[in-house]
Amino acid sequence: MSLALRLSIAMILLVVITTAGTGMLIYKRANDASRPVVFESLKARAGILADGVTDYVSGSKEDVMMMADLPAVRATAKLKRTGGTIDGRDYAAWRSQLAAEMLALIKAKHSYAQIRLIGLDDDGRELVRVQRNLSTDATMIVPDRDLQSKGGRDYFRDAVSMPVGALYVSQVSYNREQGRIELPAWPTLRLATAIHDDNDVPLGLVVINLHLEELFTQLPKGGFRGGEVYLLDENGYYLISPNPEQAFAFEYGNASTFQSDWPGIASLVNTPMPVGGRTRDADGREYAVSAWPIQLSEQRHLTLIEAVPTEIVFRGAATVARSATMTGAVAVVLAGLLAIAIAATLTDPLRAITRAVGAASEGKPATLPVNATGEPGELARAVSRYLERDSLLNAIAGTSVDSIVTVDMNGLITTWNPAAERLYGYAAREAIGQSINILTPIDRRGEFAELMERISRNESIDVFETVKLTKAGEPIDVSLTVAPIHDSQGNVIGASRIARDITAKLASERRLRRLQAEAAHAARISAAGQMAGALAHEMNQPLTAVVNYARSARRILLKRGVAEDDEVIVYVDRAADQGQRASAIIKRLRQFIGNRQDRIEREDVNAVVEGALETALSDDAGTSLNVVRSYSPDLPTIPLDRVQIQQVVANLIRNAREAMDGSPRQNLSVRTTDHPTYVAVTVADTGPGLSDEVMAHLFEPFATTKRQGMGIGLTISRSIVETHGGHMFVNSDEHGSEFSFTLPKEHA
Template identity: 30%
Template sequence: MRLSTRLTIAMVALVLLATTAVGVLSYRNIAAVALPRALDRLQTHAELLGSELAASVRGARADVIGFRSAVAAIDIMNAHLNRSTDPAAAASETELRRRLGRRFEAELVSKPNYHEFRYIGVEDGGRELVRADRSGPGGSPRTVPDGELQRKGDRPAFAETIRLPAGEVYVSPVELNQENGVIETPHVPVLRVATALHAPDGRPFGIVIINVDMRPAFARIRNAAADGRRRYVVNDHGDYLLHPDPDREFGFEFAKPRRVQDDFPELTELLAAGGTASGVVLDRTGHRFGAGVVSLRLAEGPRIAVIETLPYAELMATTIAARDSTLIVGLVAALCAFLLAIVVARSLTRPLVQMTKVVEGFSRGETVALPAGGGHEIGVLATAFADMAAESRAKTASLLESEQMARDVVANALDAFVQTDEAGNILEWNPAAEAIFGWSQQEALGKQLISLVLPEALQSHRRRMREQLLRSEASAAAGERFEIDAIRKDGHPFKIEVSLKALRRRGGYVVNAFIRDMTQKIAADEQLRQAQKMEAVGQLTGGVAHDFNNVLTVITGTIEILAAEVSDRPDLAAITRLIGEAADRGAELTAHLLAFARKQPLQPRDTDVNRLIVESAKLMRPTLGEHVEIESMLADSVWPALVDPGQLSSALLNLAINARDAMPDGGKLTLETRNVILDESYAAAHSDVRAGNYVMIAVSDTGVGIPESIRDRVFDPFFSTKEVGRGTGLGLSMVYGFVKQSDGHIKVYSEEGFGTTFRLYLPQAGGSPEQLAAAPLSAELEGGHETILIVEDDPLVRSYVDTQLQSLGYKTLSAANGVEALDIADGGAAFDLLFTDVIMPGRLNGRQLAAEMARRRPGLKVLFTSGYTENAIIHHGRLDSGVLLLAKPYRKLDLARMVRTALTDAGILADSHSAPA
C-alpha cells in the first residue's frame, strides 16, 4: 500500500479520532457547565417567586404595628376604660368604633390582598370591637354591624397574640380562613398578623389583627409555571399550601396530610437545611428532576418554602442538543477530511493534526501552543489564533466582572436607581426604588416612569426637559440635577432630588436616574430653622430684659422714696401707686422674657408632681370660674421630677388660663400625669431631646383648638390671638422657656373644634420629693451698721443702691467695675460684704471678682445681683449651692432682707467657690 494511501487512511482516522475526542470533551465540558447553570436558573426562579410571595405580605407587619399606636385605636381604648367616652377625643365609643371601621375599609380598598381588618377586645370572651371585611356587594369592603361581630377569645391567633409582651407581633402559619368555626368556601388561604394593645396600666386591652389573603400571590406563582416546570409552596412541616393539583392543597386542615417529602423524599434534607439550595432529586417513581428550593419567613413569621422542579430531560435539553450537533459536525468534518486528504495528505497532514490539538486545547481552556512546521501560512494562522484566544478570554472575564460589579452597586445603593429608554419606559428598577415609591420591580418594569411617579400637573414639563436633554450631546453627557415633587404608589406626595444622565448606545439613548427621598432632610432643615429662630429670639429678649431690669430697679426704688415723702398728699400718693403698679407690671414682663430666654435662676428640687398638681388645682378653681370643670387623672407611682416647683406651678396656671380663654362657653380642663421613656429613635427625630426617663404632665381642654396655620407659632414671644388688652403673648413663651431650661421637652396637639393638649416632659429626679412648704418672710425693714462694697456698672443703679443702704444705716463704698473694686480692697479699705452685679464690662464679671476677693480676704461674704445671670453663677439655669442672688428689679424691703441674710447666714465664698467661673 502506497505511503500516500497509508497517510490518507491515517489522516482520516486521526481526523475521526480528533473529532470524536472534541465531541466527547465538548459534551462533558458543556454538561459540567450547563447543569450547574440550569440549576442556578431554577434556583433563581424559586428565589424570585419567594421574593414576590414575601413582598405580598411585607406591609402587613408595618400596618399592624402602626395601628397599635394609631390615635383611633387608642381613643377606643380610652373611651372603653372611661365608660364609653374618651374626654380627649370628645366622642363616644360607638362613634370612635364607627370611625375606625371606615379607616379599616379604606385600608382594604388600598390593599387588595387584605381579607379582613379587625380590632378585638379582651372582654366578653374576646369579642370583636370593629371588623371590616369583603362581605359587601361584589366583594367590596364593609364594616360588619355590631350584631354580626363574633367572639374570638378561643382562637389560637387571639390567645397567642394576647400573651405577647408589649411591642411584639404575632404571625400565624398560612391556613384556611374560618367563619363561625367553619372553613370558608371557596377556600381562602390566609396569613394572620396581629399585635396586642395595652391599657395605660399595662394590662392587655385587645388586639389588632389583619388577615392577608394569599390567593392572589399563590395564583401568580401557579400561573407563572411553564415549559414543564412545577411549582409548590409548603409550610415548615412540608404540607402543601400550593400544588399543581388543588386537591392536594391544605390536606392537614382536613386530617389528610399531603406532604412534599412523600413525593420527593430527597427534598427532606434540602428543606431541613433551610435557606436556599438546588440539586437533582428523584421522585417516588424514580424519575429525575432538577429542584430549586428557597426557605423564607413571611412577615418574620413561621417558615415556608417555595419549590420549583423541572424534569431532567428538560433541564439538560440544551446539552443533549449540543452533543448531537457536535457528533453530526464531526461526521461531516471526517468526510471532508477524507476527500481533502486525498489531495493534500502529504503537505497538510502534520500541520492539521497540530491545529486540531490547538483547537482541542482551547476548548479545555489550556494555553495555546503554536504548531511546528507546516509552512509560513500555518505559523501565521496559529499565532493569530493564539492571540485571539488570549484576548477573548481576557475581555470576557473583564466584562463579566464589570457587569457583576455594576449590578452589585445598583442593587445595594441607598438611592433609587431607575433606567429608562428614550420613550421613558422603565428598564431597571432597584430595591431602593421599590422602597421609596412603593412599586415592586415587577410592577414598574415596562411602565412609563413619568406617569408612574410624577403628579399629572408636572408630566408635560418633565417630557420637555427630557427632550431638551436628549437633543444636545453636551448636556446629555454632563447630566442634570434638580428637585421635584413626586407621588408614591399610595398617592402620597413627597419631594425628591433627581440626578439624570443620558448615555448613547447602539439602539439609541438610555437615561439613568439616581433619585433621593428628601422627606427627612426637609423635616430636619425645618426643625433646625425653628430651633435657630427660637434661640435668636431668646438671646434678644434676654438682653432686653437684663437692661430693662436695671431701669426698673431705679424706678421702683425712687417710687418708694417718693411714696414715703408724699404719704400725707392723697393725690400725689395715688400717682406714686400707679407708677409702682406699672413698675411691677414691667418686672413681671421681664420675668416672662427671662423665662422664655431660659436665663431665669431656677431652684430645681425633687418634686412630687401629683401633689403639686392637686395644690395647683385648688388655686385654679377660683381663677377659671364655675363654668370650667377641672378633672385630674394622676397615675400612681409617678416618678419625682427634677424641677423648680414654683415655676412649674406658674407654668400650669398659665396653661390653665389659656385653656379657660379657649372655652368661653365652658368646658373641661384635664390634668394628667404618667411616667414615659423617650427612646433613642424619638431623640433622633427631635434634636432638642435627650433620651431617658421623663414625667409627663398633660393639660388638655375641650375648647376651640388652635388653627394649623399658627400652631408652630404659639410659643413665639408676643404672639397672641387674644383681643388687645387681654394678654401679653408671653404666657406660652414663659412655659416653653421654663421647660427647656429644666432640660425638658414640650409638645402641643390640637384639632380645631375639639380642643388642645399641651404635654410637658420633665426629667426624672434621682431622690425622694421634697416638701414644698416655705418659711414666712418678715415685712419689716431691718438695717445695720456694717460696711458694704457696692460694685455696679450702671451709675443710676449704683447711686440708688448707695442711697438705700445708707438709709438703712450701713456704710458704703462703691465701684463701677471689678478692677476698681480690687483697687479699693488692695488700698486697705475694710468692708463686711461684697454686693456685686454678675454681668459687668471689663475683664472681671461678678463671679470672677468674688473669687479674687476671696483670695485676698478669706471669709468675705458675698451677695450677687443681676437682671439675668447667664452661666456666671448659674449652670444651665440652676443656682450654685451656697450662692445668694438678689434678682433685679427689687424694692427696698427685698434689698434690706437679702443684705441681712448675706451678713448673717450666707456661705463663705472661699470655702466652696474660690475658683473663677
C-alpha cells in the first residue's frame, strides 16, 4: 500500500470516525429512551403467554382432586385389594360405574388424552383407563386385556409416596405405551393424586394425562413478530423452540439445553420472577430477552422465554442512525478527494526508494535518490548503506564451502546457501519455509530444542559434532556452529547454523580404530591358541582315561546284572558322554583358534539351545532356579558348529546361575527370536546386574568377577559368535543382566 494511499485513508478514517461517533451517539440516545418501554412490553407479552399455560393446566388440577373423592374411585380401588362388596355392590359393578363416569369427563374435556385409576398390586396395574384417539377425537373405555402395569414409571413411584391430599405434576414429556414413545409423538403432562383408605393407607392413583399439542402449537403464535418463543422445563430442556429438532430432543438422548446454547442468559432458566435483558447468540446477533416463570406445582415449574432481535424492537433508533450515516458518507467522499491531492506531493521520492529496494532484492541494479534533500534523502542514503552490506553478506554466503542455514525461533528455515544445497541435496526453494527437522534424525530432535533454548538466552554454541539427514534420507556426520540472530532492537529472532561435512574424516578414524581392534583381536587369538594347544595336549589323555574308566564301570555293572544298578548305569553313560563332549570342545577350540570350521552344518537352533541348557543345568538338583523357555516356533535351520554354539550357550547359562546366587528371585530366561536375516539367542537373569567398571572390561581376557574364574569364557564365546558371522550384546541394570548373540541365516 502506497504512502499516498495511506495518508488518504487516514484522513478518510478521521472523518468516518467522527461521523460514526456522532451517529452512534444519536443512536444510543434514541436506544436508551426506548429501552425501558421495550423491555416492559416484552415482559408483559411473556406474562400473557405464560398465563395461557397456567390456565390450560389449572382446571385439570381441580378435576384430579375431584376424581379422587368420587365414591366409585375409592370403592373400586379398595375392593380390588380386599374383595367383597360395598353398599351391596362388588368390584365389577363399582368398576363399571367408574368407567362410565371417567368416559363422561373425558368427552367433556377435549384437552384430556387419558383418565386412569391405577392400583398398587400387580406392579401398579391399571384398573380403569379411558382414552381419546388424538387423530379422530373418539373416546373409549380400554378393555381389561389392554391395561398396563405402570409400577416402573417415575410418576407412579413419586405420586404414591406423596402425602394425603397432595397433587403430583409430572415432567412434560412424550406419552409412552408399553414403555415406548407413542406415535405420532404428542407432549403430555400427568396430574395425579394418591387414594387412601380411612386409615390413610394408599390404595391407588388417579391420573389425568393432559394433551398439550394444541397449546404448544398456538403458544408461539402469540409472541412478538420476528421473535422466538422458548418453553423450558426445570432442567433447561426444550419443550417449545423455533428449531423443531430441539423440542423434546431429550426424549431421544440429546442432552442439549438452553443453558448450553445461550450461556449468556442461562440464569433465566428457573427464574423466580419475571425479568428482561439483552444477550447475543452464537453468531453475535443481539437479542432483547424476557423470561416469565410458570409454577405448575411446588415440585414442577416451567420457564417461558421470548427473544427478539434488537434490530426489530429498536427500529426507530436505527432509522435515526442511518440518517446520520448518510450525512457522514458525503463528508467521507469530500475528505478522500482532498487527502489524495495532498499525499501525491509527498510520495515520489519514497516510490523511488521502494523500486530500488525491490530491484536489489532481485539482483538487479538499483538507483536511489541519494542526492535528495530532507528526510527522503536521509532515508535513501541509509538504504544504500544497507544494500551494500547485504550484497557483501550474500557474496560471502554464496561462495562459502560450508553450509550456511538460518532458522527462526520456531525452527523454520529462512535462508539456504549453495553449499547447503550440495551438502543436503535440497534446493533453496524446497528447503526455505520447511522445518529444520527435515535434516534431523528422529532420535536427535531433542538436540534442536536444547540448542534453541540456549540461543534464546543469547548464547553461541561452539563447534560440536552431530548427525544430519540428506534429502535421500542418508545420515551424514557434520561439525556444527550455531549463533543467535538479532533484530534492530537486539531481540533474538533466530539462529545461524554453519555446518561442515566430516563424514569422510570420521570414517577414516573408525577404520583406524577397527584395524587397531583387529590387531588386538589377532593378538588375543594367538595367545588363546597357544593356551588351547597346551590345554588340549594336557587334558585329552586324562579325559580319555575318564571315558575308558566310565565304560569299564558300565561293563562291570552290566555283568553283575543287579536291577539296582540300572540308575547308576544311566549316570555312568552320561559321565562318558560328557567326557567325550569335553574332548570334542577342546578339539573344536583348537580348530577355532586355527580359523578352521570344518564341522559347520545346518542345525535346528532350538534343539542346539535346549541341549546346551540341559548340559549346563545337569547338576542343578535341589535349587530354587526357575527356568523360562521361550523358543520361536518354525525357526529355519542355519549353518553353525553345534558343539561351539552349545559351548557359548552353556557358558552364558552358567554365568547367569552364578550371578543369581543369593538373590531372592532366581529366574533364568532362555529365548530364541527370528529376524529377517538372522536368529537371536538371549539368556537373561534376575541377579544384581553388572557395574559400570565390570561392563567396561567385560569381554577382555582374564577379566572376571569370580573368585576362581580365569576370565576367558566370555572372550572365547564372543570370538566363536563372531567367527560364525554374528555379534554378541549385553544389557544390564539393577534388575539383572541380559546376554544376546546373533547367528546369520546364511554365511557370507
